[in-house]
Amino acid sequence: xxxxxxxxGAARRRPTIKMxxxxxxxxxxxVSRAINDEPSISEETRRxxxxxxxxxxxxxxxxxRGLVTRRTNIVALILGVxxxxxxxxxxxxxxxxxxTRGMPLMIFRMSGQDRVEDTLATLAxxxxxxxxxxxxxxTPEAAAMCSRFNIPIVMINRLAEVQASSVNCNNRxxxxxxxxxxxxxxxxxxxxxxxxxxxxxxxxSEREAGxxxxxxxxxxxxxQRFAGAYSYEGGLAVAERLLATQxxxxxIFVANDIMAFGVIDxxxxxxxxxxxxxxxxxxxxxxxxxxxxxxxxxxxxxxVTIVDxxxxxxxxxxxxxxxxxxxxxxxxxxxRRGTTL
Amino acid sequence: xxxxxxxxGAARRRPTIKMxxxxxxxxxxxVSRAINDEPSISEETRRxxxxxxxxxxxxxxxxxRGLVTRRTNIVALILGVxxxxxxxxxxxxxxxxxxTRGMPLMIFRMSGQDRVEDTLATLAxxxxxxxxxxxxxxTPEAAAMCSRFNIPIVMINRLAEVQASSVNCNNRxxxxxxxxxxxxxxxxxxxxxxxxxxxxxxxxSEREAGxxxxxxxxxxxxxQRFAGAYSYEGGLAVAERLLATQxxxxxIFVANDIMAFGVIDxxxxxxxxxxxxxxxxxxxxxxxxxxxxxxxxxxxxxxVTIVDxxxxxxxxxxxxxxxxxxxxxxxxxxxRRGTTL
DNA sequence: CTGAAAGCGCTTACAG
DNA sequence: CTGAAAGCGCTTACAG
Numbered sequence: 001x002x003x004x005x006x007x008x009g010a011a012r013r014r015p016t017i018k019m020x021x022x023x024x025x026x027x028x029x030x031v032s033r034a035i036n037d038e039p040s041i042s043e044e045t046r047r048x049x050x051x052x053x054x055x056x057x058x059x060x061x062x063x064x065r066g067l068v069t070r071r072t073n074i075v076a077l078i079l080g081v082x083x084x085x086x087x088x089x090x091x092x093x094x095x096x097x098x099x100t101r102g103m104p105l106m107i108f109r110m111s112g113q114d115r116v117e118d119t120l121a122t123l124a125x126x127x128x129x130x131x132x133x134x135x136x137x138x139t140p141e142a143a144a145m146c147s148r149f150n151i152p153i154v155m156i157n158r159l160a161e162v163q164a165s166s167v168n169c170n171n172r173x174x175x176x177x178x179x180x181x182x183x184x185x186x187x188x189x190x191x192x193x194x195x196x197x198x199x200x201x202x203x204x205s206e207r208e209a210g211x212x213x214x215x216x217x218x219x220x221x222x223x224q225r226f227a228g229a230y231s232y233e234g235g236l237a238v239a240e241r242l243l244a245t246q247x248x249x250x251x252i253f254v255a256n257d258i259m260a261f262g263v264i265d266x267x268x269x270x271x272x273x274x275x276x277x278x279x280x281x282x283x284x285x286x287x288x289x290x291x292x293x294x295x296x297x298x299x300x301x302x303x304v305t306i307v308d309x310x311x312x313x314x315x316x317x318x319x320x321x322x323x324x325x326x327x328x329x330x331x332x333x334x335x336r337r338g339t340t341l
Numbered sequence: 342x343x344x345x346x347x348x349x350g351a352a353r354r355r356p357t358i359k360m361x362x363x364x365x366x367x368x369x370x371x372v373s374r375a376i377n378d379e380p381s382i383s384e385e386t387r388r389x390x391x392x393x394x395x396x397x398x399x400x401x402x403x404x405x406r407g408l409v410t411r412r413t414n415i416v417a418l419i420l421g422v423x424x425x426x427x428x429x430x431x432x433x434x435x436x437x438x439x440x441t442r443g444m445p446l447m448i449f450r451m452s453g454q455d456r457v458e459d460t461l462a463t464l465a466x467x468x469x470x471x472x473x474x475x476x477x478x479x480t481p482e483a484a485a486m487c488s489r490f491n492i493p494i495v496m497i498n499r500l501a502e503v504q505a506s507s508v509n510c511n512n513r514x515x516x517x518x519x520x521x522x523x524x525x526x527x528x529x530x531x532x533x534x535x536x537x538x539x540x541x542x543x544x545x546s547e548r549e550a551g552x553x554x555x556x557x558x559x560x561x562x563x564x565q566r567f568a569g570a571y572s573y574e575g576g577l578a579v580a581e582r583l584l585a586t587q588x589x590x591x592x593i594f595v596a597n598d599i600m601a602f603g604v605i606d607x608x609x610x611x612x613x614x615x616x617x618x619x620x621x622x623x624x625x626x627x628x629x630x631x632x633x634x635x636x637x638x639x640x641x642x643x644x645v646t647i648v649d650x651x652x653x654x655x656x657x658x659x660x661x662x663x664x665x666x667x668x669x670x671x672x673x674x675x676x677r678r679g680t681t682l
Numbered sequence: 683c684t685g686a687a688a689g690c691g692c693t694t695a696c697a698g
Numbered sequence: 699c700t701g702a703a704a705g706c707g708c709t710t711a712c713a714g
Contacts, residue, residue: 012489012491014465014490014491057489059462059465059466059490060466061408061466061468062466062467062468063404063407063408063413063467063468064408066404067402067404067405067408072404074447074467079433085426085429085628088426088429088430088432088433089429091429091432091448091450092420092429092450095448095449095450096450096452099449099450099452104447104449104463104467105447105448105449106415106445106446106447106448107432107436107446107447107448108436108440108445108446109432109433109436109437109440111437111440121400122445124355124400125400125401125402125403126403126404126445127402127403127404148353148398149355149400150353150355232628232631232632261632261634262632264634265632265633265634268633268634269633287426287573288629290573291573291602291603291606292577292606292609292610293602293605293606293609293634293635294634
């Protein structure tokens with residue numbers, strides 16, 4: 001009787017080193033060595049084998065290889081719950097840098113009430129070699145799992161609550177620079193717009209602290225803090241509250257660009273001119289910051305450098321079992337554009 | 342002699358079904374069946390085994406499983422070279438929908454002169470079960486590789502040059518609706534802004550064709566075509582050329598939002614009021630389209646629906662060896678906002 | 683309901 | 699320089 005899929009036919013099996021070995025009349029181990037360019041193989045054998053392999057369209061099964069070498073070289077990116085496009089933009093950069101190392105990227109995006117721990121179990125299941133965590137924090141439980149599963153991690157843009165490698169910007173200094181800039185412009189009534197509730201990130205508080213320090217150094221009052229969701233809509237809502245305040249601010253530092261756009265649009269709707277009436281500064285330097293509708297003065301997070309550092313650290317953890325955790329601070333640069341004087 | 346990494350100690354091996362089998366005094370096959378909830382196992386044995394597995398922090402090695410089942414359940418997303426954030430936004434949606442199926446997502450972003458074929462070999466190496474291709478076209482060679490490697494694919498937002506599954510919007514009808522809208526507003530001097538050179542996508546031409554059809558039906562001249570890179574800067578450059586033209590246009594349809602923002606900013610810089618002097622319509626409905634600085638009338642591509650359809654098709658290809666290629670057309674909706682009257 | 687055996691496609695000591 | 703054998707961590711007919 002014909003089987004059910006006799007029409008198309010069961011997919012032809014992909015060629016294996018065993019099949020090549022038979023054709024080349026050598027042992028599978030010899031094929032393996034030839035394929036992997038081991039120096040022990042004679043030039044002639046290697047050529048014969050690779051020619052046969054190419055002719056058959058052989059592609060090594062790295063999953064089988066990974067099973068024996070205990071190393072998949074897969075890097076996972078865990079993305080926390082965020083609506084900040086900054087983290088989405090990191091993806092192509094990570095992907096490109098990993099591609100040069102021949103390491104594939106797996107994406108795990110947390111949603112709703114997911115706990116990092118659950119995501120980590122999935123990583124372990126898939127035997128990923130290393131893990132980047134962005135826009136999420138590392139709970140002690142999660143850190144414990146990583147070390148139990150022996151998955152090295154590096155936190156991006158977030159300090160671990162626990163001993164772990166990380167790469168961050170010099171948030172505090174950058175915040176201070178922003179304060180200094182506003183002061184130089186003659187701004188005296190400063191406000192800071194950050195996240196709300198317990199969603200406030202460490203970077204957020206650092207930026208605020210630096211900003212406050214500059215204010216203090218200039219003899220100004222501590223900048224008043226406004227809180228909103230880290231999103232355009234969050235910024236819009238904050239703008240309303242800024243406007244409702246008795247005090248009128250003339251210098252506003254917003255924790256990230258995505259909120260800053262909302263703040264700007266909210267203020268403009270009310271007829272406020274930027275930067276004439278008020279200066280606004282963001283953080284991240286999203287592509288939209290250059291758009292002439294905003295032309296936002298902001299602090300650039302050097303994505304390429306950040307990713308480069310993160311992967312260097314990961315490389316080290318992958319090659320040295322006991323490489324110590326390291327924290328790298330990357331310099332963020334203040335970019336002056338049209339929302340300041 | 343102590344080994345090199347005696348300090349930290351070689352990472353403890355992760356527990357395997359073999360270790361669990363020994364502790365539970367059963368065969369590894371029994372552990373496997375218990376872990377996989379096979380009905381044949383007795384309730385008592387299963388409980389004993391799972392308790393031991395949990396206590397040891399056992400996590401199944403899906404790579405080993407994949408080796409024998411010949412199925413990793415990994416889905417790859419190949420992203421073509423594009424600066425349109427629309428495709429980046431698709432990532433979290435795909436990731437979320439795959440997560441509910443327990444399928445991990447691997448990202449492969451093409452860069453520069455990469456050929457889809459090279460990327461496909463990498464997919465095959467990693468034994469991905471299926472593949473989504475967005476913002477890149479499927480060359481006949483690539484299609485041949487997919488069928489040789491037995492990797493089902495579905496094209497997103499791009500028709501295959503070759504028999505393959507795909508999901509697209511009704512680009513032509515949407516373009517026609519845009520034309521009709523502009524006509525109803527009394528616009529008579531229409532322009533279309535699309536991609537340049539041989540980078541023009543099929544969707545682009547479809548949108549233009551629909552737009553032209555509406556113009557014709559209304560007795561208007563064929564919309565003049567302007568070409569730019571699919572990016573904000575591309576739109577900005579087009580705006581200059583629009584302004585340099587003798588003819589003044591009063592209705593402009595731009596192939597995608599990211600260019601539309603550039604066109605708008607370019608026109609505004611020249612003092613042109615939108616929509617008073619000219620109506621502008623985009624395509625995609627990026628988040629920025631709602632921002633009050635733009636408030637862009639545009640055609641919404643329903644990302645969630647698109648991804649849902651794409652994964653349904655992929656599911657079918659994964660369960661039925663010989664499932665026929667299918668092309669789904671999803672309805673895109675015209676969203677009227679402030680850049681039209 | 684459970685076990686023993688074979689095997690998925692590779693790599694890697696160990697011999698020679 | 700090459701081969702035979704064992705094994706990575708699982709699953710799956712086949713027996714019983």
